[in-house]
Amino acid sequence: MADETLVEEIVRRYDGEIGMLIPMMQDLQTACGYLAVDQLKRLAERLEVPLSRLYAVATFYSSFRLAPKGQHEVTLCVGTVCHLKGAGAISEMIREAFKVEAGGTTPDGLFSFQPVNCVGACALAPVMIVDGKYYDGVSKDSVLKILHGLPLAEPAAKGEGNK
Amino acid sequence: MTVATCKRFSAPADLERFRDELRRRPPAAARTVRVCIGTGCTARGSHKVYELFTQALKEVGAKAEAAKCVGCHGFCERGPIVVVQPGDILYQRVEEPDVAEIFRETIMGGRVVERLLYEDPATKARARTSAEIPFYKAQQRIVLAHNGEIDPKRIEDYVAVGGYAALAKTLATMTPEEVLSEVEKSGLRGRGGGGFPTGRKWRSCREAPGEPKYVICNGDEGDPGAFMDRSVMEGNPHSVIEGMIIGAYAIGSHQGYLYVRNEYPLAVEHLKLAIAQAREFGLLGEDILGTGFSFDIRINRGGGAFVCGESTALMASLEGRPGEPRAKYVHTVEHGLWDKPSNLNNVETWANVPPILNNGSGWFAAIGTAKSKGTKVFSLVGEVVNTGLIEVPMGMTLRQIIFDIGGGVKGGKAFKGVQTGGPSGGCIPAQFLDAPVDFDELTRLGSMMGSGGMIVMSEDTCMVNVARYFTHFLMDESCGKCTPCREGLAQMLAILDRITHGEGQPGDIDQLQKMAGLLEGAALCALGKTAANPVMSTIRYFRQEYDAHIIEKRCPAKQCRGLFRYEISVERCKACGLCRKHCPAEAVSGAKKTPHVIDQQKCTRCGTCLEKCPFDAVLKV
Numbered sequence: 001m002a003d004e005t006l007v008e009e010i011v012r013r014y015d016g017e018i019g020m021l022i023p024m025m026q027d028l029q030t031a032c033g034y035l036a037v038d039q040l041k042r043l044a045e046r047l048e049v050p051l052s053r054l055y056a057v058a059t060f061y062s063s064f065r066l067a068p069k070g071q072h073e074v075t076l077c078v079g080t081v082c083h084l085k086g087a088g089a090i091s092e093m094i095r096e097a098f099k100v101e102a103g104g105t106t107p108d109g110l111f112s113f114q115p116v117n118c119v120g121a122c123a124l125a126p127v128m129i130v131d132g133k134y135y136d137g138v139s140k141d142s143v144l145k146i147l148h149g150l151p152l153a154e155p156a157a158k159g160e161g162n163k
Numbered sequence: 164m165t166v167a168t169c170k171r172f173s174a175p176a177d178l179e180r181f182r183d184e185l186r187r188r189p190p191a192a193a194r195t196v197r198v199c200i201g202t203g204c205t206a207r208g209s210h211k212v213y214e215l216f217t218q219a220l221k222e223v224g225a226k227a228e229a230a231k232c233v234g235c236h237g238f239c240e241r242g243p244i245v246v247v248q249p250g251d252i253l254y255q256r257v258e259e260p261d262v263a264e265i266f267r268e269t270i271m272g273g274r275v276v277e278r279l280l281y282e283d284p285a286t287k288a289r290a291r292t293s294a295e296i297p298f299y300k301a302q303q304r305i306v307l308a309h310n311g312e313i314d315p316k317r318i319e320d321y322v323a324v325g326g327y328a329a330l331a332k333t334l335a336t337m338t339p340e341e342v343l344s345e346v347e348k349s350g351l352r353g354r355g356g357g358g359f360p361t362g363r364k365w366r367s368c369r370e371a372p373g374e375p376k377y378v379i380c381n382g383d384e385g386d387p388g389a390f391m392d393r394s395v396m397e398g399n400p401h402s403v404i405e406g407m408i409i410g411a412y413a414i415g416s417h418q419g420y421l422y423v424r425n426e427y428p429l430a431v432e433h434l435k436l437a438i439a440q441a442r443e444f445g446l447l448g449e450d451i452l453g454t455g456f457s458f459d460i461r462i463n464r465g466g467g468a469f470v471c472g473e474s475t476a477l478m479a480s481l482e483g484r485p486g487e488p489r490a491k492y493v494h495t496v497e498h499g500l501w502d503k504p505s506n507l508n509n510v511e512t513w514a515n516v517p518p519i520l521n522n523g524s525g526w527f528a529a530i531g532t533a534k535s536k537g538t539k540v541f542s543l544v545g546e547v548v549n550t551g552l553i554e555v556p557m558g559m560t561l562r563q564i565i566f567d568i569g570g571g572v573k574g575g576k577a578f579k580g581v582q583t584g585g586p587s588g589g590c591i592p593a594q595f596l597d598a599p600v601d602f603d604e605l606t607r608l609g610s611m612m613g614s615g616g617m618i619v620m621s622e623d624t625c626m627v628n629v630a631r632y633f634t635h636f637l638m639d640e641s642c643g644k645c646t647p648c649r650e651g652l653a654q655m656l657a658i659l660d661r662i663t664h665g666e667g668q669p670g671d672i673d674q675l676q677k678m679a680g681l682l683e684g685a686a687l688c689a690l691g692k693t694a695a696n697p698v699m700s701t702i703r704y705f706r707q708e709y710d711a712h713i714i715e716k717r718c719p720a721k722q723c724r725g726l727f728r729y730e731i732s733v734e735r736c737k738a739c740g741l742c743r744k745h746c747p748a749e750a751v752s753g754a755k756k757t758p759h760v761i762d763q764q765k766c767t768r769c770g771t772c773l774e775k776c777p778f779d780a781v782l783k784v
Contacts, residue, residue: 019501021483022466026425053484060485060642061466063425079387080582080618081544083632117469117636119426120390122544123203123239123551134206140774 006031007042018047021057025064034065062103065112072111072150075129079118082126086139090126091115093140098147110152171445173453175331178322178446185323192220192229194270199244199311201235201394202429203551208259209243215262223271234398236311237552238298241281246311251292254279284548284570298549301568303530305538306514307554310398315433318440321401327446329517333409334454337520342413343369346516349524350536355381355472355509356584356613357689358535358602364506368496369414371504376416378458379500379507380407381477382423382430385469386585387636389616391540392510394552396423396430399514400437404460406513408447409520411458414506419460422477425467434462469586469640473688474499474507476642487644488688509614511540531557535601545582545618546573555600562596565619576621580704584613586633586640587693589700590626609700611693625722626705627712631659633697637690648691651682655698663723667713672702721783725768728784733758735780742772742781 010027014020024043029035035058044051058064076094078087091102094113098106105112111130121127124136128143135146172178198204198213216230236244241255247269254265254276261279268274280289281296293299304310313320321327333342347362368376380403384392396403407419421438423431438460441447449457468486470476476486478500499505515537519527528536535557541564544550548570555564561581565571572578580590583600589610591598598604602612620629638652655678658671679695686692702709711717718726731742731751736758743751743759750766753759758780761772773781 019481019483020463022480023463026464026466056485057466057483061468063465063467080616080632081388083387084545084618084620084624088632116426116467117385117640118387118389119202120384120393120542121202121206121239122388122390122542123242124206125544127206136206 004042007039007046011043011046016047018049021047021049021054022061025054025057029064034068037066062114062116065103067105069112070105070109071153072131073129074111074113074147075119076113076115077117077119077121077125077127077129078115079122079125081122082118085125087115087126090128090138090140090143094143094147097144108152110150111147171443173445175335175452175454178327178331178452182322182325182328185319191226194273195229195231195248196265196270197231197233197246197248197311199234199236199242200232200429201239201242201397202390203235203239204242204244205429207242209257211259212243212245212257212262215259216266219262219266219270229270231314232316233312234310234315235394235552236293237307237394237554238293238296238549239552240548240550244311246293251294253281253290253293253296255281297570298551298553298568301559301563302554303538303556304554305518305530306395306402306511306540307398307552308518309402310394313399315398315400316436318401318437318444321399325521326401326517327405329520330405330408330446331452333412333520334452334456339369339413339415342409342520345520345524346413347524349519349527350531350534351512351515351519351527352535352602353508354511354515354539354614356587356611358612361508361512364496364508365410365414367494368416368504368506371497373497373504375418375503376414377500377503377505378407378411378414378416378419379477379481379505380419380421380513381472381474381507381509382421382427382434383465383472383477384424384427384510384614385472385640386614386616388544388582388618389542389585389614391542391552391615393424393427393430395510395514395540396427397433400430400433401441402514402517403434403510404437404441404447406516407460408451408458409516410506410508410513412456416506417458419458420481420500421460421462422471422481423462423464425465431462431464438462468642469636470642470688470690473690475688477507478505485642487642488690490687491689511615532599532601532604534603539600539612539615541615541617543569543617543619546576546621546624547571547619548573557601558599560597560599561591564600564617565596569619572619572621574621576623578619579622579624580620580626582610582618582620582629582697583616584611584696585616586636587611587690587696588613588616589696590620590629590704591700592704609703610696623720623722625663625718625720626701626708627659627718628663628720628722630698630701631656631663634659634694637694641690641694645685645687645691647682647685648687648694651678651686651691652694654678655695659698662709662712663718663726665712665716665723665726667709669713671713672706672709676702724770727768728763729761729766729768729770729772730782730784731759731761731772732780732782735778737778737780739777741775741777745771745775747771 040054100106100113128135128138217227245254245257290296351361352358471480471486473488476488480486540554580592582590634656641648643649682695721727748767750762
């Protein structure tokens with residue numbers, strides 16, 4: 001639908017200044033949940049730069065994603081303190097138990113999994129953030145409990161996304 | 164509401180008048196309550212606590228302003244922190260059910276709720292105010308002076324404690340040259356890692372040919388375990404902005420950039436608000452305080468790349484490109500952002516600027532050691548009793564920091580080492596606990612100041628594994644532009660992986676040292692040049708642990724899987740059978756009422772039995 005207007009509006013928001021490419025792509029991702037190829041093409045055309053330039057940026061920075069995200073967002077801190085307190089093993093367990101890659105989404109679309117370097121809440125280590133809610137002092141067991149408790153919406157939402 | 168009624172300041176005297184007026188204003192209520200909304204406290208539900216206080220205030224018909232959201236108090240271990248004024252009564256670990264009692268007893272009744280006070284674990288004495296708590300006692304707060312005191316969302320709070328007075332003084336009474344010389348004389352060095360003299364950097368930028376000149380604040384605090392800059396941006400955003408404006412005046416810049424890490428949404432929110440307020444008050448933008456000087460600031464959010472903390476990579480990112488560093492022989496103060504003279508300092512450095520101009524360079528230079536002046540904020544984390552944010556004068560010893568302020572190692576374990584300086588820093592062992600902490604001393608010990616992360620490690624930490632962790636981290640974050648860093652780190656990681664898996668070979672350590680030398684000499688940027696520090700410093704101080712892994716195939720800290728065994732203690736085992744049931748390898752055997760046994764031939768060392776045992780009967784040997 002309003003893809004064109006969205007890109008146009010974002011470009012105008014930053015006066016079409018190429019230096020603001022990263023904020024533009026961040027806004028685009030915030031609006032759509034991920035960076036769709038069509039929109040990146042439109043943005044590249046509008047800014048008169050090659051698509052490869054946008055692709056380079058999108059793949060360099062870990063916060064950009066080129067595929068739709070899951071229904072929930074799971075962030076696991078694997079910073080030094082969390083690592084010392086067992087975050088590595090928790091990360092491994094999540095990947096195995098839910099068949100999800102770091103930075104990827106579970107096959108059923110339940111959640112996207114992002115291990116990050118440090119959320120700066122070291123007093124709470126190990127920390128997991130689910131949809132913005134912080135869980136402190138997590139263990140393998142408590143993580144499993146939290147993630148299994150996440151509600152999975154009806155697949156109807158999926159069909160809409162594909163249009 | 165005061166924001167709406169306030170006019171734009173058109174002269175420095177307007178600011179003074181406004182401050183006096185704010186100070187004369189009667190307090191909103193007889194007693195006020197301050198709730199910490201730093202990330203640590205928020206994660207433990209402090210927002211809800213704050214809401215409950217405002218609700219309670221409304222119910223009794225008091226002004227809601229009597230409850231205030233404030234930035235990080237630093238004592239994250241004991242969050243959520245709530246402080247009641249007057250009396251500076253500090254309540255710790257305040258949960259939702261406690262609000263009613265605090266409200267009834269302290270706010271309405273003026274009595275102290277003893278059970279929520281901090282209790283000294285050794286003496287059992289309860290501390291009423293922060294000044295009585297050992298964690299705060301030894302600190303000296305300059306950058307964090309008003310953190311936890313003012314509402315970061317209200318510019319009035321900042322002005323009331325003397326905010327923007329340094330800016331007014333600078334613009335009204337000092338020439339740029341005088342500002343430069345004052346900052347030079349203070350001895351302030353960059354708090355972001357390098358420790359370069361700030362005044363000299365400013366001067367080089369001012370004198371560099373080319374216009375426009377840019378001023379940049381590096382808020383891309385990427386070191387894991389470090390969160391001091393985040394707390395300043397969240398808890399006192401105006402102090403950073405004021406520092407930047409003063410710097411811009413001295414350098415001759417009219418455009419500034421604040422580059423903030425993507426993982427810090429609250430910092431972005433508070434900074435955005437602070438910038439808008441400063442513009443509204445005529446402290447930022449055109450014709451600041453009616454002096455004719457113009458300067459504005461734009462915020463950019465990072466994209467989640469550690470390397471963007473490196474100045475040239477950060478500038479590439481500001482130009483909308485992947486954050487790849489470039490060779491530093493072309494100085495950024497001459498050719499930086501958009502190839503123009505650019506001055507970059509980190510958050511803590513900028514926040515030090517207003518106090519220096521307020522109190523004079525002599526005052527600042529009197530704090531600290533011969534070559535490291537002022538204070539430093541550290542995030543004291545890891546296996547330490549009091550996790551949190553501290554600010555101490557340069558030159559304090561590691562022992563004072565870790566034991567007097569930090570309360571020692573958690574669980575009474577033995578201290579093994581402290582990792583400073585982030586992933587590019589190093590591990591300092593117990594024999595140097597009495598070393599004074601400053602830029603040069605930490606470098607001499609094979610580590611560095613970095614941005615101020617201090618990760619305490621106990622006897623249970625495997626130092627080879629620590630080196631492996633940081634090498635893995637840096638390999639992941641290497642931008643891939645130069646070969647030594649891209650390929651070298653991968654090779655070093657392969658060796659470290661091998662060692663921690665019990666497949667280390669004689670000669671591995673020599674190989675690691677050889678590659679470390681190559682990295683230091685041939686990598687393009689500081690990330691690569693220092694990437695071997697964690698490996699080098701652990702080899703230097705903990706060589707015996709490497710040898711134990713390689714020669715004896717044994718992990719002394721019992722952390723590396725496969726390099727130690729699990730056994731069940733005959734005395735502790737209650738024969739509950741949980742380990743037997745959960746063992747994926749069917750390695751545990753035992754009948755009812757007889758202590759269980761692990762078959763070492765079958766055991767895969769997965770550790771499930773240890774996790775499942777309710778009696779701590781499974782031991783690592």
